[in-house]
Amino acid sequence: MENLRSKATELLLREEYKPSIQAYTQIISLCQTRIAAKNPDGPHLNKLLCLSFSNRAEARARLSDHTLALTDCEEALRIDDSHFKTLVCKGKILLSLNRYGAALCCFNAANLGPQASENSDLVNGFLEKCKRLEFLSRTGAFDISEWVLSGFRGKSPELAEYIGALDIKKSEISGRGLFATKNVESGTLLFVTKAVAVDRAIMPQDSGENAHLVIWKNFVDKVSDAAGKCSGLTNLIWNLSSGEEDEENTMEVPRIGIFRPEEFDTDSCKKKKKVLDMGRLLSILDANSFLEDSISAKVLGKNADYQGVGLWVLASLINHSCEPNVRRLHVGDHVVVHASRDLRAGEELTFAYFDVLSPLSKRREMARSWGFVCGCKRCKFEENLGCKHETREMEILMMGGKGGVDMGGVVYRLEEGMRRWGVRGRGKGYLRGSFWEAYSKVFGSEKVMRKWWRKIPEGEAVVDSVVDAVGSDERVVKVYLEGLKRGGSGGGGGGGGINGVVEMEKAMKLARGVYGKVMKKHALRSFIHFGE
Numbered sequence: 086m087e088n089l090r091s092k093a094t095e096l097l098l099r100e101e102y103k104p105s106i107q108a109y110t111q112i113i114s115l116c117q118t119r120i121a122a123k124n125p126d127g128p129h130l131n132k133l134l135c136l137s138f139s140n141r142a143e144a145r146a147r148l149s150d151h152t153l154a155l156t157d158c159e160e161a162l163r164i165d166d167s168h169f170k171t172l173v174c175k176g177k178i179l180l181s182l183n184r185y186g187a188a189l190c191c192f193n194a195a196n197l198g199p200q201a202s203e204n205s206d207l208v209n210g211f212l213e214k215c216k217r218l219e220f221l222s223r224t225g226a227f228d229i230s231e232w233v234l235s236g237f238r239g240k241s242p243e244l245a246e247y248i249g250a251l252d253i254k255k256s257e258i259s260g261r262g263l264f265a266t267k268n269v270e271s272g273t274l275l276f277v278t279k280a281v282a283v284d285r286a287i288m289p290q291d292s293g294e295n296a297h298l299v300i301w302k303n304f305v306d307k308v309s310d311a312a313g314k315c316s317g318l319t320n321l322i323w324n325l326s327s328g329e330e331d332e333e334n335t336m337e338v339p340r341i342g343i344f345r346p347e348e349f350d351t352d353s354c355k356k357k358k359k360v361l362d363m364g365r366l367l368s369i370l371d372a373n374s375f376l377e378d379s380i381s382a383k384v385l386g387k388n389a390d391y392q393g394v395g396l397w398v399l400a401s402l403i404n405h406s407c408e409p410n411v412r413r414l415h416v417g418d419h420v421v422v423h424a425s426r427d428l429r430a431g432e433e434l435t436f437a438y439f440d441v442l443s444p445l446s447k448r449r450e451m452a453r454s455w456g457f458v459c460g461c462k463r464c465k466f467e468e469n470l471g472c473k474h475e476t477r478e479m480e481i482l483m484m485g486g487k488g489g490v491d492m493g494g495v496v497y498r499l500e501e502g503m504r505r506w507g508v509r510g511r512g513k514g515y516l517r518g519s520f521w522e523a524y525s526k527v528f529g530s531e532k533v534m535r536k537w538w539r540k541i542p543e544g545e546a547v548v549d550s551v552v553d554a555v556g557s558d559e560r561v562v563k564v565y566l567e568g569l570k571r572g573g574s575g576g577g578g579g580g581g582g583i584n585g586v587v588e589m590e591k592a593m594k595l596a597r598g599v600y601g602k603v604m605k606k607h608a609l610r611s612f613i614h615f616g617e
């Protein structure tokens with residue numbers, strides 16, 4: 086027994102977790118047999134049994150096998166409910182499972198024991214962390230301003246999982262969807278959730294298909310490994326859409342509560358798991374994984390060649406629309422989802438799965454690659470326009486234009502067409518969003534602007550209608566700021582910048598729609614002045 090014990094300790098210290106688990110399993114079985122046989126050395130054996138469960142828990146936790154590690158912690162605590170090492174180990178596991186309150190209880194209990202004084206820095210560090218994350222997950226009071234302003238230097242800020250005013254219901258778009266439960270303004274944080282798995286790599290533009298396949302394979306392996314260790318997670322993944330139309334009406338609508346950190350039932354991890362065969366897992370990942378983009382690309386890779394793919398289960402319940410109302414930011418392994426425009430209670434939250442500042446034919450193509458036909462109001466509106474052949478001609482002109490095409494001419498033709506076709510209100514925003522490439526080239530060139538001055542609408546009017554149709558977007562905000570810089574919303578000249586309170590308020594509202602309220606006013610202001 087002594088030999089086995091020193092071998093197990095050595096393996097654990099050498100971070101050889103799998104063999105150390107085997108050694109502790111042997112010790113546990115020997116101790117249990119001797120205790121059952123009423124061995125006179127009972128108290129010593131009990132102590133050894135407790136320590137072995139505790140150390141096996143530590144090794145299992147290091148291998149991210151949290152379910153079995155927690156079971157070992159419970160066994161150790163059944164023998165000694167104030168076992169310091171076990172309480173700390175259990176606290177760390179619960180913390181990594183986002184169960185901040187439960188983790189806090191463990192560290193508080195560890196703090197009461199005699200060993201706490203020798204390890205006060207360690208325990209106090211964990212206590213502080215739990216309190217901070219528990220507060221964030223309860224209030225959603227995140228602030229990533231300093232990190233963003235520092236150019237994403239250093240470690241990304243520590244985030245907690247958080248769920249705001251939302252619910253899961255059956256969706257008219259497809260299957261289930263997420264819905265706002267109260268009116269919220271643009272920029273309001275809706276939820277923060279941590280990835281089941283992410284795989285990232287720096288991929289130069291000319292990386293071939295194989296490099297993408299390697300990222301995808303690593304990602305699939307990571308998801309399958311995580312699911313293999315927890316029935317609760319397998320069941321959650323199993324319940325995601327595989328993108329097949331015939332499953333639409335049979336999909337269970339999960340309770341939003343199961344995604345709340347404190348409601349997550351660790352016992353569910355021990356329940357019988359659904360059988361997740363590789364075929365189904367691949368279809369599910371195909372329909373539910375998202376690429377990390379925008380901010381995150383600047384975060385980790387710090388260059389444009391950076392690529393990352395991940396699975397965020399709660400975010401996977403958001404359907405696509407070409408007039409989306411929420412956006413996401415990737416901060417470390419967390420995804421932060423906020424309203425990109427004002428939302429009404431009961432409204433379904435929708436993402437842009439692909440770039441919706443593109444023409445109808447391109448959007449159709451991108452939706453096809455996701456395996457669906459988008460039936461959103463904007464697509465229906467554009468599909469039913471009587472003048473589709475004219476807009477199609479303009480699309481071809483715009484998309485095929487290799488520098489030689491006068492984009493001012495395309496914009497003029499569209500604006501003049503909309504007058505003839507009687508397009509009003511949001512319809513204008515839909516079409517301007519579809520021809521955004523042409524508008525942005527016009528507003529981005531002094532020369533073209535001068536040529537078409539007064540023949541096409543001012544930048545501000547275009548920005549307003551596009552934001553109304555597709556929500557805030559950094560490219561649209563940029564056009565607004567450039568218009569102000571030129572002096573006047575339309576870009577008439579004379580030099581300017583943001584001079585008035587109204588202009589500043591509007592720029593802030595637009596920027597908040599892009600970055601969300603996790604960026605505070607001072608940070609948004611510097612972004613705005615930087616863009617100006």
Ligand SMILES: C[S@@+](CC[C@H](N)C(=O)[O-])C[C@H]1O[C@@H](n2cnc3c(N)ncnc32)[C@H](O)[C@@H]1O
Nearest residue numbers: 259260261326328372373401402404405457459
């Ligand atoms: C990430 S899931 C979205 C949540 C899904 N509705 C559910 O119940 O789990 C993506 C799948 O939802 C469906 N979907 C999402 N947006 C859609 C849309 N605008 N029109 C049709 N189907 C859509 C497609 O089947 C797609 O493969």
